[in-house]
Amino acid sequence: MISTLLSRQQRGPDGAPAPRLLFGADYNPEQWPREVWEEDVRLMREAGVNVVSLAIFSWARIQPGPDAWDFAWLDEVMDLLHENGVGVDLATATASPPPWLTTAHPEILPVTDRGETLWPGARQHWRPTSPVFREHALRLVREMATRYAGHPALVAWHVNNELGCHNVYDYSDDAARAFRDWLRARYGTLDALNHAWGTAFWSQRYSDWEQLLPPRLAASHPNPTQQLDFKRFSSDALKDHLRAERAVLREVTPGVPVTTNFMVMPGTKGMNYADWAGEVDFVANDHYVVPSPQDRDELSFSANLTSGIAGGRPWFLMEHSTSAVNWQPVNLAKRPGELARDSLTHVAHGADAVCFFQWRQSAAGAEKYHSAMVPHAGADSDLFRAVTALGDTLKTLAPVAGSEREPAGVGILFDWESWWASEQDSHPTSLLDYHQEALDWYSALLALGIRADVVTTGTDLSRHRVLIAPVLHLVPAELAKDLTRYAEQGGHLVTTYFSGVVDENDHVWLGGYPGALRDLLGIRVEEFGPLPAGRTVALDDAGTGGLWTDHITVTAPETEVLARYRTGTYAGHPAVTRRPTGSGSAAYVSTRLGADGLASLLPRLLEPAGVVSELPAEVRGSVEATVRRGPGGRFLFLVNRTDEAVTVPGLAGEVLVGGTDADGAVALAPRDVAVLRTPTG
Known part of the structure; x- marks a missing residue:
C-alpha cells in the first residue's frame, strides 16, 4: 500500500509504480507568506522530498466561520506541490476546533476527572464523544473530501492528528452517556456488569444503568474494573471517531487510502493501537526520543512494536524530529549522525516512509523551538545538509520499499490491557513499570546481538521459537490455553513476576499465583514480595534483583530451578524456574x-x-x-549503537549504504548504519 502511494508521481519503464521510500514532513504553509512557498518547493526538490502531510491544523483557516469557507490558499498549495512532484497526505483538519466553534458550543470541551473544563488555547480541545463536535467535524471532512477527491496531488488521507494525545480521557456528561452505551453493549445486563465489576465490594451494586459514571474523582480508590473498562472505552471512543471520519472519506474518495498517526512511544498508553490497526489502510506512527540511558534502544523497540502492530508489513513514519524538540525539561540537539541513524533504524524495522515534524521551523507558536527540516538558520546549515x-x-x-520484516527467532509479547491493568492503584507496588520491563528484555537481546520481534496478542505466536511475555498480568482463559498450546507444541515461553494474575475482568485467578499460568509453569506463589525503592536481592548466579520477589514453591517434579535467591526474605528459594512441557518449555523470572x-x-x-546471534x-x-525481505532481495541493516567505529567481518552481500575496509569487512562510523543486499531464494 505505502509503496504505491506515489504511483501518480513516478512509474517505471513498464508503467508499474516504481518502488521508492517516501520522504517528507508536516507542511504548514499557512504560517508563512506566499513568497516563502516557492522557496519551500525548491528546497523540497533539493532535499528529495516526495510527500508532505498538509492542513493538519488548518480548520480555522479553511472554515473561518460557521458558513464561510476559504479553500483558495489550499488549492494553490496543492497545485504547487503537484507541479513539483510532491504528493500530499491530506489531513482532515479536525485536530483542533476553531475559536468560533468552541465559543458557540463550549459543550464540546473536555472535562477532567475533577470536573475542570479544558479550555481553548492549545490543541485537541474536544470531546471524543461529543455529538456536536462530531457533526461539525464530519461536515468539514465531507467538504475536504468532495473538493479534493480528484486532485492529482492527493495520495492518502490523514484522519485528525495524534488522536488522544491530549484528550484520551474525558469525564464529561457526554462521556458518561457514551460509557453507559458501551457498557450495555459489552455486558448486556446489569447482573453481568455487577459480576464483572465485583460490586459486592464496598456496596457498589448498580440497579439502573443511569447510575453508572466514568471513574471521576472519588473519596478513595475507584473500582478497579470500572477503571479498566473506562480505559477500554476511551480507546474505543477515539477509534469510533476514526471510523466516522474514515466512513465519509471512503464514501467520497473510495480509492484513496486512509490512515491516522499513532504514537507508539513511552507514556502514550491510552490508545490500544494493536486494536486500531485494522481500522487503517496502512499503519502510521509518530515517535520522539526521550533522553535516557536506553533512549536508542527504546527507539528501536518502538519501531519494532510498530512493525508488530502492522503485522510485519511496511508502515509510515509520519513524524519524528530532525534534532531537538520543545517539550522536554532540557531539549538536546541531536549529534552528528543521529538524524540518519534514527531515521534508518525506523526503516530497518519496516518504515517505508521517513517524515518529520515539520518542514520549516515555526517563527511563532508553542513549537517554534522544535526542530524541522529547514531550521531557523535556513538552508545554509548543517542540519539541512x-x-x-x-x-x-x-x-x-x-529497492527496500515494499519489503517486510523477516521474522526473528525471539518474540516479545506486548499487551495493552496488561499495561493498563498492571499499573493501576491498590496493587502490591506502585513502582512497577510495564513498558520498562519489556524494554529491558529488548535491550538485553540487543546487547547479545540477537534479533527479536515485538509482537502483540492475537498474532501467530508459533512464528517464534522463544516468546517472552513480561508482566503479562491480564490473562483471559483463552490466552492461557494459547500459551499452553504454544509451549506444548515446541515453543519456549518466558514470563515474569505479576503475570497470569487476573482475568479479563481484573478478577484474581484463585488458588495461588501466577494464576492462569500456574500449572503451565509448574510453580505456586502464595504471597507477593515487592521490594521498597532502592532495595535489592542477590541471586546465586551473581545477578541482582529489584522491585519484586516471589516465594516460589515448585509444584511439578520436572520443573527446574535455574537460579535461587541468595539474600533477602526468600533466600534459598527459587528465583528463576523452567518447566519442560511437551516439546517446549515455560520459564518464570520472579524479580526485575x-x-x-x-x-x-x-x-x-x-x-x-x-x-543464537547471527552477528x-x-x-x-x-x-x-535487522532484516527485511521482499522481491528486491534480503536486506540486512546494521546499526552502530555506539559512539565508536565498528568493523563487522564475515558478511556477504552488496553494500547499498555504508562502506567496507581493505579486507571487505563492513566499516561503520560512530552512529552509522549500513545496509547489505543479498538475493532471495
Whole structure:
C-alpha cells in the first residue's frame, strides 16, 4: 500500500509504480507568506522530498466561520506541490476546533476527572464523544473530501492528528452517556456488569444503568474494573471517531487510502493501537526520543512494536524530529549522525516512509523551538545538509520499499490491557513499570546481538521459537490455553513476576499465583514480595534483583530451578524456574533483573530453542541487526549503537549504504548504519 502511494508521481519503464521510500514532513504553509512557498518547493526538490502531510491544523483557516469557507490558499498549495512532484497526505483538519466553534458550543470541551473544563488555547480541545463536535467535524471532512477527491496531488488521507494525545480521557456528561452505551453493549445486563465489576465490594451494586459514571474523582480508590473498562472505552471512543471520519472519506474518495498517526512511544498508553490497526489502510506512527540511558534502544523497540502492530508489513513514519524538540525539561540537539541513524533504524524495522515534524521551523507558536527540516538558520546549515544527505540515502534504498520484516527467532509479547491493568492503584507496588520491563528484555537481546520481534496478542505466536511475555498480568482463559498450546507444541515461553494474575475482568485467578499460568509453569506463589525503592536481592548466579520477589514453591517434579535467591526474605528459594512441557518449555523470572542482569540470564533461557546471534562475536552488543525481505532481495541493516567505529567481518552481500575496509569487512562510523543486499531464494 505505502509503496504505491506515489504511483501518480513516478512509474517505471513498464508503467508499474516504481518502488521508492517516501520522504517528507508536516507542511504548514499557512504560517508563512506566499513568497516563502516557492522557496519551500525548491528546497523540497533539493532535499528529495516526495510527500508532505498538509492542513493538519488548518480548520480555522479553511472554515473561518460557521458558513464561510476559504479553500483558495489550499488549492494553490496543492497545485504547487503537484507541479513539483510532491504528493500530499491530506489531513482532515479536525485536530483542533476553531475559536468560533468552541465559543458557540463550549459543550464540546473536555472535562477532567475533577470536573475542570479544558479550555481553548492549545490543541485537541474536544470531546471524543461529543455529538456536536462530531457533526461539525464530519461536515468539514465531507467538504475536504468532495473538493479534493480528484486532485492529482492527493495520495492518502490523514484522519485528525495524534488522536488522544491530549484528550484520551474525558469525564464529561457526554462521556458518561457514551460509557453507559458501551457498557450495555459489552455486558448486556446489569447482573453481568455487577459480576464483572465485583460490586459486592464496598456496596457498589448498580440497579439502573443511569447510575453508572466514568471513574471521576472519588473519596478513595475507584473500582478497579470500572477503571479498566473506562480505559477500554476511551480507546474505543477515539477509534469510533476514526471510523466516522474514515466512513465519509471512503464514501467520497473510495480509492484513496486512509490512515491516522499513532504514537507508539513511552507514556502514550491510552490508545490500544494493536486494536486500531485494522481500522487503517496502512499503519502510521509518530515517535520522539526521550533522553535516557536506553533512549536508542527504546527507539528501536518502538519501531519494532510498530512493525508488530502492522503485522510485519511496511508502515509510515509520519513524524519524528530532525534534532531537538520543545517539550522536554532540557531539549538536546541531536549529534552528528543521529538524524540518519534514527531515521534508518525506523526503516530497518519496516518504515517505508521517513517524515518529520515539520518542514520549516515555526517563527511563532508553542513549537517554534522544535526542530524541522529547514531550521531557523535556513538552508545554509548543517542540519539541512544532513536532511539532504538522508534524502539521497533513501533514494539509494529504493529497492527496500515494499519489503517486510523477516521474522526473528525471539518474540516479545506486548499487551495493552496488561499495561493498563498492571499499573493501576491498590496493587502490591506502585513502582512497577510495564513498558520498562519489556524494554529491558529488548535491550538485553540487543546487547547479545540477537534479533527479536515485538509482537502483540492475537498474532501467530508459533512464528517464534522463544516468546517472552513480561508482566503479562491480564490473562483471559483463552490466552492461557494459547500459551499452553504454544509451549506444548515446541515453543519456549518466558514470563515474569505479576503475570497470569487476573482475568479479563481484573478478577484474581484463585488458588495461588501466577494464576492462569500456574500449572503451565509448574510453580505456586502464595504471597507477593515487592521490594521498597532502592532495595535489592542477590541471586546465586551473581545477578541482582529489584522491585519484586516471589516465594516460589515448585509444584511439578520436572520443573527446574535455574537460579535461587541468595539474600533477602526468600533466600534459598527459587528465583528463576523452567518447566519442560511437551516439546517446549515455560520459564518464570520472579524479580526485575534489569537489562544487564537479563543479558546474563538469557543465554540459559534461549539455549533449549537453539537461538543464537547471527552477528560475529566481536560486534555483538555494538551493532543491531535487522532484516527485511521482499522481491528486491534480503536486506540486512546494521546499526552502530555506539559512539565508536565498528568493523563487522564475515558478511556477504552488496553494500547499498555504508562502506567496507581493505579486507571487505563492513566499516561503520560512530552512529552509522549500513545496509547489505543479498538475493532471495
